[in-house]
Amino acid sequence: MDENTKYKHDRQLKQLFELRGTASPGLDFTDRLMSKVYQPATDNNMNYWTLSGVVSLLVLGLVVAFSVWPELRENFQVIFNIANNFNINSLWGEAASLPPLIWGSIAVIALLLLLDRFIIRMLHSI
Amino acid sequence: MRQTSKMNNRDDSFYIDKIKNGETEAFRYLVDKYKRMAFTLAVQVVHQPEVAEELCQDAFLKAFHGLSGYKGDAAFSTWLYRIVYNTAVSYMRKKRRYTLPLEAEVLQVDDGSLDPMEQLSKDESLRMLDQALLDMEEEDRFLLTLYYLEERSVKEMAHIVEQSESNVKIRLFRGRKKLYTILSSLLKQEVDSLRLS
Numbered sequence: 001m002d003e004n005t006k007y008k009h010d011r012q013l014k015q016l017f018e019l020r021g022t023a024s025p026g027l028d029f030t031d032r033l034m035s036k037v038y039q040p041a042t043d044n045n046m047n048y049w050t051l052s053g054v055v056s057l058l059v060l061g062l063v064v065a066f067s068v069w070p071e072l073r074e075n076f077q078v079i080f081n082i083a084n085n086f087n088i089n090s091l092w093g094e095a096a097s098l099p100p101l102i103w104g105s106i107a108v109i110a111l112l113l114l115l116d117r118f119i120i121r122m123l124h125s126i
Numbered sequence: 127m128r129q130t131s132k133m134n135n136r137d138d139s140f141y142i143d144k145i146k147n148g149e150t151e152a153f154r155y156l157v158d159k160y161k162r163m164a165f166t167l168a169v170q171v172v173h174q175p176e177v178a179e180e181l182c183q184d185a186f187l188k189a190f191h192g193l194s195g196y197k198g199d200a201a202f203s204t205w206l207y208r209i210v211y212n213t214a215v216s217y218m219r220k221k222r223r224y225t226l227p228l229e230a231e232v233l234q235v236d237d238g239s240l241d242p243m244e245q246l247s248k249d250e251s252l253r254m255l256d257q258a259l260l261d262m263e264e265e266d267r268f269l270l271t272l273y274y275l276e277e278r279s280v281k282e283m284a285h286i287v288e289q290s291e292s293n294v295k296i297r298l299f300r301g302r303k304k305l306y307t308i309l310s311s312l313l314k315q316e317v318d319s320l321r322l323s
Contacts, residue, residue, distance in 0.1 A: 009306050016255050017274035019248060022162040023169050025179045030157050033186050037153055 056110030063103070066092060138202040145193055153190055160203055161186075163276065164210045170267040171214035173260070181217055185210040200285055204278075208286045211268060218264060250316075258308040266301040273298055 026032075066073050073092060138159075144152035164185060168178035188209050189196075196205055259267050265287065272278045272286065280298070284291045 010302065013270075013302065013306060013309075014274045016251055017271065020252055020255060022166040022275065023175070025161055025165040025175075025182060029161055029165075029179065029183070030154060033157055033183050034151075034154055036183065036187055037150060037190050 056106065056113065060103075060107055060110055063095065139198060142193060142196065142198075142202060145190070156202065156206075157186055160206055163203070164206060166275070167207060167210050167268055167271055168214045170259070170271050171211070171264040172217060173264070177217070178214070181213050182210065185213040188213065200282070203276075204282050204285055207272070208288070211286055212288075214268075215265070254309055254312045254316075257312060258305055261308050262301065262304060266297060266304070269294065269298055270301050270305060273302075 066076075138156065141152045141155050145156075161182065164182050165175075165178055168181050168185070169175055172178050172181065185206070189206050192209075196202070259270075262270075269283060269287065272283050278286070280291050280294050283298070284294045287294065289297075
């Protein structure tokens with residue numbers, strides 16, 4: 001195929017694409033997008049996993065606090081007693097019997113979940 | 127063309143600075159300016175307008191939240207189309223287990239003896255172009271649209287699809303040849319069917 005023919009074919013294809021033009025998204029595209037843009041930053045940054053991470057850390061913090069200060073357990077027991085006959089000490093006995101490896105794993109997972117957004121952002125910015 | 131591109135770039139940076147300074151509303155200008163092309167490119171990859179529209183929304187949102195990372199090394203549109211491309215291709219990869227299609231055999235046509243485009247009416251041409259594009263890989267459709275509609279340089283296209291310039295050149299060359307060949311073949315079929323009837 002000589003250069004002229006190639007150029008002609010290319011020109012014809014270009015004309016076709018131009019004739020076809022660009023497609024239009026829905027009329028509300030911009031408004032819909034802007035409403036998402038205006039959503040509070042927490043909606044975008046605080047996703048399910050981050051929330052799970054925070055909850056996991058809170059639970060873990062409570063467990064550590066219970067193990068360090070037994071009086072705290074007693075105080076919580078008072079609160080639970082108001083509601084029902086829930087015995088926090090028996091529950092604590094069950095939980096305390098779990099091997100440290102499990103608690104360590106929970107702590108690592110919680111930290112990873114909490115930090116995932118920051119890690120992704122950091123990688124994205126590199 | 128180059129002058130217009132520079133001017134647009136300056137326009138964009140003006141609005142980008144505004145957004146970075148907290149004027150969120152300035153993003154509307156960029157969305158309105160690029161939504162058609164972004165949507166067209168996304169449609170080329172996913173071939174479903176409804177899905178393409180949602181992917182474009184995601185791509186624009188990613189662009190908005192990642193604007194602090196945009197340093198202005200490339201035109202804003204190049205940066206945005208790269209996000210659109212990655213979003214659309216990721217969607218396709220998730221949608222189906224991604225397997226590289228076999229290299230389609232390039233059809234043979236009689237060069238010079240047939241001048242297909244000139245024999246087609248406008249509607250027929252567009253119908254056949256759509257049909258021909260359907261037979262091509264989504265990445266090739268994306269590149270051809272950038273090449274013919276936006277007149278992007280190979281360097282810019284390579285930046286958008288994150289491939290080497292030589293790879294883009296080859297894909298573009300093969301894509302253009304294949305598209306023309308498919309169109310010619312479609313026209314032949316049309317002419318033959320008319321003759322038979």
